[in-house]
Amino acid sequence: MQTVRRRRLGSALRDFRVQAGMNTEAASAATGWDGSKINRIENAKAHLPIKEVAPLLNAYGITDEAVVTAMEELARDANKVGWWNNYGDLPETAYKTYVGLEEDADSTRVYTPGLIPGLLQIPQYAREIITATAITRTTEEVTALVEMRKKRQAILVDTARTGGPLDLWAVIHESTLHYKSASYPALMRDQLRHLLDMADLPNVRIQVMPIRANPHPGMVGPFHIVRFPQPWPTVVMLENIRGGSFAEGVDDVKVYEAAYELIQAAALPVNDSREKIRSIMEDSTS
Numbered sequence: 530m531q532t533v534r535r536r537r538l539g540s541a542l543r544d545f546r547v548q549a550g551m552n553t554e555a556a557s558a559a560t561g562w563d564g565s566k567i568n569r570i571e572n573a574k575a576h577l578p579i580k581e582v583a584p585l586l587n588a589y590g591i592t593d594e595a596v597v598t599a600m601e602e603l604a605r606d607a608n609k610v611g612w613w614n615n616y617g618d619l620p621e622t623a624y625k626t627y628v629g630l631e632e633d634a635d636s637t638r639v640y641t642p643g644l645i646p647g648l649l650q651i652p653q654y655a656r657e658i659i660t661a662t663a664i665t666r667t668t669e670e671v672t673a674l675v676e677m678r679k680k681r682q683a684i685l686v687d688t689a690r691t692g693g694p695l696d697l698w699a700v701i702h703e704s705t706l707h708y709k710s711a712s713y714p715a716l717m718r719d720q721l722r723h724l725l726d727m728a729d730l731p732n733v734r735i736q737v738m739p740i741r742a743n744p745h746p747g748m749v750g751p752f753h754i755v756r757f758p759q760p761w762p763t764v765v766m767l768e769n770i771r772g773g774s775f776a777e778g779v780d781d782v783k784v785y786e787a788a789y790e791l792i793q794a795a796a797l798p799v800n801d802s803r804e805k806i807r808s809i810m811e812d813s814t815s
Contacts, residue, residue, distance in 0.1 A: 532573075532607060532608065532609065532610060532611070532629070533611070533625075533626055533629030533630060534603055534606050534607045534609065534629070534633070535573040535576070535607040535608065536573040537603060537633075537761070538570075538573070538577065538600070538603045538604055538607050539570055539571040539572055539573040540571075541600065541603075541761075542570060542571055542577075542585065542600075543571040545586065545589045545591055546567075546571075546589055548589070549588075549589040549590050551589070553567055553568060556588065556589075559588040559589075560584065560585060560588045576607065576608060577604050577607070578604070579601050579604050579605055582597065582600050582601045582604050583597050583601070586600060593760075595759060595760065596759075596760045599758070599759070599760055599761070611628070611629050611632060612680060613625050613628045613629065613677065613680075616673060616677055619670055619673055619674065619677075620674065620677065620772075621771060621772030622772070623766075623771070623772035623773045623774065623775070624772045624773070626775070627753070627755075627766050627772075627773060628677075628681060630755050630764055630766075631681070631684065631695070631755065632684065633757060633761075634695060634755045634756060634757050635692050635695070635696060635756060635757060635758050636695065636696035636697070636698070636755075636756045637695060637696070637697055637698070637753055637754065637755050637756070638698045638699075638753070638754040638756075638786075638789050639697070639698070639699045639700070639751075639752075639753050639754075640699075640700045640738075640747045640751055640752055640789065640792050641699070641700075641701055641702070641705065641751045641768075642702040642704075642705070642738070642747060642748070642750070642751060643702070643705060643751065644658055644705055644708075645658075645701060645705060645720060645724070646697075646699045646701065647678050647681060647682075648681060648682050648684070648685060648695075648697060648699075649682075649697075649699060649723070649724060649727055649733075649735075650678060650682075650720070651719055651720050651723045652675055652678075652679060653710075653713055653716055653719070653720075654708075654716060654717075654719075654720045655674075655675045655678045655679070656671060656672075656675050657710060657712075657713075657716070659671050659674050659675060659678075662770060685697060685727070685730065685732065685733060686730070692758065693732070694730070694732045695732065696732045696733075697732065697733050697734070698733075698734045698735075698736075698793075699733075699734070699735050699736070700735075700736045700737075700738055700747070700789075700792050700793060700796050701724075701735065701736070701737055701738065702737075702738045702740075702747075703737050703738060703739050703740045703805065703809075704740060706721060706737070706805075706806060706809045707809065708720075717809075717810075717813050718810055718813045721806050721807075721809060721810035721813070722810060724806050725803065725806055725807060725810070728799075728803055728806075734799050735799065735802055735803070735806070736793060736796035736797055736798070736799055736802045737796060737797045737801075737802040737805045737806065738792070738795065738796045738797075739796070739797055739805075742795045742796065743795050744795075745791050745792050745794075745795040746788035746789075746791050746792060747788070747792040747795075750767070750768070751767075751768040752765055752766065752767050752768065752785060752788075753765065753766040753768070754782075754785055754786060754789055762777065762779070762782070763782045763786070764776070764777050764782070765777070765781065765782055765785045
């Protein structure tokens with residue numbers, strides 16, 4: 530099975546080989562392995578035993594202990610099937626890939642101009658959003674996707690997780706906080722109270738982008754910056770109605786990281802954002 534971790538391992542090994550100036554034939558000669566074995570590992574079609582990680586990296590000139598250890602840990606977990614695979618083909622492939630990346634990340638930076646980020650949604654809000662956006666889904670499928678979203682959120686409070694709970698920084702557009710539900714009038718009061726509760730966590734920071742903010746890069750659309758422990762590179766996810774796409778090149782990632790800094794600067798500070806959320810919540814109950 531081509532798990533997300535196995536694909537990341539194969540991709541990293543391919544990058545190391547290319548950086549070493551080796552084609553598959555040269556790597557085969559350096560390791561004594563059949564070239565097809567190297568290809569299968571790089572394409573996530575074969576498992577790489579942990580004991581073979583260090584010798585392979587050594588052949589590519591990689592001897593940094595931190596890098597070797599990280600690669601060995603990834604090889605150890607490469608065949609583990611994530612909980613999200615229990616949902617089969619229901620989630621879009623890009624969404625499952627993102628959840629798999631999120632599981633291994635140490636932090637995410639999210640900008641959402643049109644909705645509350647999934648990690649911060651209450652179930653009723655999630656149901657309404659998924660129903661409205663996943664237009665081909667049945668009622669049963671929507672219920673399963675809401676359940677999946679709820680399971681994702683455990684990552685924010687899981688102290689047993691390697692590295693601790695995920696660090697989340699979310700910038701949410703103010704207009705999103707004024708959402709009105711025809712079927713559940715108290716929805717946003719409950720959702721906004723949940724945002725305030727989540728903002729009390731030491732690993733969660735929330736900023737509000739005011740309606741009258743200065744122009745900023747987030748006006749183009751939503752995106753997620755997913756960061757990992759070294760040596761894994763940062764990945765950016767661009768959201769769309771079919772799930773999303775990914776940007777992984779160093780230059781592309783730098784652009785999005787710079788854009789996020791400008792978005793943060795245009796948004797209200799964290800404490801002011803908390804008061805803005807509280808004010809809107811109180812207005813919704815009056």
